Structures are given as structure tokens and as C-alpha cells.
Amino acid sequence: MIGKLKGLVDSFGDDVVLIDCGGVCYEVFCSGRTLQALPRVGESAVVFVETIVREDFIKLYGFANEAEKSWFLLLTSVQGVGARVALAILSVLSPSELSSAVALQDKAMIGRANGVGPKLAVRIVTELKGKVPAIGAIDAGTLGLQSALGDGVASSNVSDAVSALTNLGYSSAQASSALARVVAKEGEDTPTEKLIRLGLRELSQ
Template identity: 85%
Template sequence: MIGKLKGLIDSFGDDHVLIDCGGVCYEAYCSSRTLQALPCVGEAGVVFIETIVREDMIRLYGFATESEKAWFNLLSTVQGVGARVALSILSVLSPSELSSAIALQDKAMIGRANGVGPKLAVRLLTELKGKVPTGAGIDAGTLGLQAALGDGVAPGAISDAVSALTNLGYSSAQASAALARIVAREGEGIPTEKLIRLGLRELSS
């Protein structure tokens, strides 16, 4: 089983990369995020590999991080999500953004991916709620706050502060992560106005 490829970047396709490992070129299908993160042709690169074997096909899927690979495997457990849709989701959402979308039950955020319609978005959020893979790039405190927000049980001041920060142009993932760090430092019971000020300071630092 191939777990990781280390070699020279031979060439890029629209949805894959060829990696020259000692004269043998492996074709790995990747998200657009991974393709953009890889070095230029002729330079050394590394991708983590998931191999999918079917009766008529053996295909390698490459990822910039182990976290992205873990999310690919978790996404693929949802009915209606094949490798193509999983890569499409990972092309528009980083692992931490995906964690946030699921914790916050944000249909619009996950629906940005090609191939994810409203019904599939709901199924993804429902089936993956609470199933963040290890090393997914989000800390337990942030995830806990986001889950509370998604369930409507977060304190009102925090919910109001998240709403205010998102109205100022920050994503719900960024806002909730910043407020989680503030609550961890300062404790609970902070008024909404102060949370917003501290949140803006945290997000601009």
C-alpha cells in the first residue's frame, strides 16, 4: 500500500499531478488546494496517498496534509459522496473550515462545492456531525463552541458577538474560533460589546 509519495513534480493536469519517484511517474488526483500548494515542475514534492481499488480501476488520490486525507476518507463514508465530490469539497474548504461548517451545521458553506446540492449538503451535515477526524486542524475548545452555536445552546452574548463579527465580513468559522480563544483566556460572562471588541482585536492580530 502506498502511503506517501516523495519525488520530483513531473507535470500537472486539471485535477492531477504526476510525481517522478526514481524514474517511475505516479498519477495522483488532488483537490485544487493541494495542486496549488505543490511546488513547481522539476522541484521536489510530497503528497499523502489514498489508494482506491475497483474491478476496473486503481487510482491514487494525493493530499497536501494527513488532515486533508483523513477528511477525504470521512467524506467518502457519506452516501452519494464519491471521490470526485469529496475532492470538490476539499477544493473549496480547508480541513478547519470543513470542521466549522459541520459543527455550525452551515449548509451554505458546504454547498459551495461543485456537486453538493441542498439535499446532499443536509445529509453531509447530519451524518458527519461530531465526526471530526484526528488532526483535522481545529482545537477542542473551538469545536465545542461551534457545536454549541450550531445547536443553539451557546450563551446569548457569544451568539450575538459571532453574528456581529460575521456581519463585519468575517466567516463564522473565523469568528467562533477567535471567540473560543478569548473565552478560554478571559472566562465566560463577558458582555457582548466587549466580546466584539476583543474579537476584532483577536482577528486583526
């Protein structure tokens, strides 16, 4: 099986890139994020690859890093999530945002991807909870806070602070990450108002 390709970018399609490896061009299907991260035509590129073999085809799926590949494998393990839907999700959410969405059971965040309806979004966050890849995901403090929020066991002051920051326009991932750092320094019993103030300071850095 092919695990990684190193070669020159030959050309791009809507959801595919051709990688020239010593004169042999491999067709690799990628998320929008990966395609945007790749260098220009003629330049050298490295793509992590997952090979899927079926009776009627062999397809290569490429990723910018191992975290994205790990999430692809997890997503496609959920019933109803094929390779195309998994790439659609990875096109709109980074690995850290996916980790946050699953930890927080944020089905609306998952539902932003094309082809993901409400029922499938619920299935994804439900089945993948607790299965967040360790590679390049999010730090333990942030994940711990997000898991507590998702389980409804986070202290009310922290939950209120996260809610306040998201109401100000920050994503749940940004808010929980900032507050995880604040709580690590100040403690969980810090008043809500102070958590919000310090959280905003973290987000402005």
C-alpha cells in the same frame, strides 16, 4: 497499498499531478488546494495518498497533509459523496474550515463546492457531526464553542457576538475561533459588546 509518495513533480493536469518516483510516474488526483500547494515541475514533493481499487480501475488520490486525507475518507463515507465530489469540497474548504462547517451545521458553507446541492450538503453536515478528525483540525476550545453554537446551547451573548462578527464579513470559522480565545480569557458571561470588541482585536492580530 501506497500511503505516501516522495518524488519529483513531472507535470500537472486540471485535477491531477504526475509524480516521478525513480523513473516511474504515478498519476495522482488532487484537490485544487493540494495542486496549488505543490512545488513546481522538476522539484521534489511529498504527497499523502489514498489508493482506491475498483474492478475496472485503480486510482491514487493525493493530499498535502494527513488532515486533508482524513477528511477525504470521512467525506466519501457519506452516501452520494464520491471521490470527485470530496475533492471538490476540499478544493474550496481547508480542513479547519470543514471542521467548523460541520460543527456549526453550516450547509451553505459545504454547498459552495461544485456538485454539492442543498440536500447533499445537509446530509454531509448531519452525518459527519461529531466525527471531525483530530489531526490538524481545530483546537478544543474553538471546537467546543462551535459545537455549542451548532447545538443551539451556546449562551446568547456569545451567539450574538458570533453573528455580529460574521455580519462584518468574517467567516463563521474565523469568528468562533476568535471568540473561543476571548471566552477562555474573559469568561462566558462577558457582555456581547465587549465580546465583539475583543473578538475584533483578536481578528486584527
